[in-house]
Amino acid sequence: MTSRLAWALPLVLVAALFSGCDASSKLFSEAERRSIYTLSLESEGTRLASSSVVQAGAAITVSLSRMSGTTVPESLELSLLDSTGTSVASLRYSTPKDAKAPARAVAVADLSASLPTFALPDSLPPGVYSLVTSLRDSAGALLQEGETVLFVGENGLGLGSLSLYPPTAAPNSAVLLSVAVKAEAEAASPDAWLAWSADGRVFAEGRLGDGLDKAVWTAPARDGAYVLDVDLYPAKPAAKLARTPSPWHQEIKGMVSSDAALPGDEYSSVDNLAIHLAFASDLSDSGTRAQAAKPSVTGKPSLESYPGGFGYRLGPEARLVLPGASPPQTNRLLGPTTLLWRIYASEKDGLIYRLANESGADLLVVGLEAGQPYVETLDQAGRHRSSSSLRFVGGLLNLALDISPENGRYTFLWSLDGQASAASSLPAANLPAQLSSILGGAGSLPGVWDEFAAYDSAKGPPALYYAAAARAWRKDLILAEGFEAQALPALATLNGKATTGSRRLVLSPESSLDFSPGLPLARPLAFSLAWDPAGSPPALDFLDDGRNLLFRVSALGKVSLGDGSSAGSVTASEKGLLAFTLRSNGASFEIAAKDSLLSSRFALASAPASVFLSLSNPDPGRDSAAFSVLARVATDALSLKAVPQMAKAP
DSSP, X not given: OHHHHHHHHHHHHHHHHHXXXXXXXXXXXXXXXXXXXXXXXXXXXXXXXXXXXXXXXXXXXXXXXXXXXXXXXXXXXXXXXXXXXXXXXXXXXXXXXXXXXXXXXXXXXXXXXXXXXXXXXXXXXXXXXXEEEEEEOTTOOEEXXXXXXXXXXXXXOEEEEEEEESXXXXXXOEEEEEEEEEOSSSSOOTTOEXXXXXXXXXXXXXXXXXXXXXXXXXXXXXXXXXXXXEEEESSOOOGGGTTXXXXXXXXXXXXXXXXXXXXXXXXXXXXXXXXXXXXXXXXXXXXXXXXXXXXXXXXXXXXXXXXXXEEEXXXXXXXXXXXXXXXXXXXXXXXXXXXXXXXXXXXXXXXXXXXXXXTSOEEXXXXXXXXXXXXXXXXXXXEEEEEOSOOOOSEEEEEEEEEEEETTEEEEEEEETTEEXXXXXXXXXXXXXXXXEEEESTTBOOEEEEEEEEEEGGGOOXXXXXXXXXXXXXXXXXXXXXXXXXXXXXXXXXXXXXXXXXXXXXXXXXOEEEESSOOOTTSOXXXXXXXXXXXXXXXXXXXXXXXXXXXXXXXXXXXXXXXXXXXXXXXXXXXXXXXXXXXXXXXXXXXXXXXXXXXXXXXXXXXXSOOEEEEEOOOSSSOEEEEEEEEEEXXXXXXXXXXXXXXXXX
């Protein structure tokens, strides 16, 4: 039965056509009706299809053809609809047989003949329009209806290149997308509309004038490659046309990989972040403090990327006020708290934080002067300043300030890129109930703000050294210990005695701290040790799985084997800092100073099954103090091969 219908249907169609059957009959689908009548639209010699671009005032040429034997249409109406569905231009062609021709109709002898052009209004604003066409017979019955979407834009409007940062994102992380919008006019249409999509789903859209040439995409939880698109419209399209393909379209592949993730929580516990602005997709505060009002903005902070990240640009022209936002307090004084900043800046002078009262008067100010961080407290006695010995040289300002109240004064400990430095204390005055935190504004440091937070340090300060190392080395990081906590590292074993405090570890004579897990020796490794030259030099010991000493590198750079014999030396790059690279191949080891050739080469009796790192104080009479220990995969190191020797073990 089915096969009979299959061959009979074409005969029915032919019979209907040549019997003069009404083409609007339910016998025909809309697709079949469109093939019966062919309507062509052209402008300046170019055929117009859906999503074509035309200019205001353009003349559209209309031509009609039809299948032989079908009903002859006697009227053709064109209506141009804007985003609200309102007709902004229309034209009706009527033959003498059009019984319902209005007075304004353009009289034509035959719709298949040459028709007068349909002119768009000269003042037609940029936008997405629908050109609706209707063909009717002499009695006004509809024969065919069609719709063509037209884009009317400024001359030269279009999209340039599309970029994303970072090129490979961690799962659930923020990715900045940026596209160039071209326009011959100096000011590209501010009302142009951009729609951003990921795998076909829109995640951001809005006006170009509101900064939608940039958007933030949250990467999915699963690794993979995702298609990211942006479509440009001359103005916000009607809801039914919002997904119409734009003639101005760009796409890029976004890669998501777990290898790009930071190794662990950056600041120990996000629950301790009383104030936290990530400057990712918006300017919201995700901190745990109670928020009676949203942040207020003066100026236009804009999304912007920098080498290594992205954020919002703040400065003298763009200010952010957090009403009611104060760092954690104790008895109407600040602290214990840690203020955290990550700002990309080229200048070295300006304010980076203000804590103000209800009338806007400053109570505490933090800033840079000639690259040196300072903090000021203000009270009835005047302005009091404490400056750090650290110095910012430009680029990424990765800065933290520990504040602790002690006997009516604030004590301060600065950290720049994880390296700590104490500063003089200042008098502390009781704080009023109503406070606001201010970022940017007059006199502030211009730059791209990546992060700002106020951390509640009552349960211990954040792991700033680890956070800086994690951002710098990511999956290549093995160990980064800045001794910020009041307790010893969780995955470490103390042999002897030690104390912690002020971001340092003090080892008693002949004591050591063994770290776990073992070191991955398949690739070159880089180590650094920051220590206090006022005490005895500590050492980095390399132990076998029985915790027996294989070899030692002292803080002064001397390399020795487990039996005490010399194996060369490493030149320290600066006072209080030991840095070197270790390469191994079975029982053979090479040690090189930072940015230099080989310093030491030696061979053990046999290849160790495992190697563990230990921080030790070999001195039998004096304490030694370490500020930080770091171990990472040295992806920038040379592979093991024969190289000139600067020193050789006997």
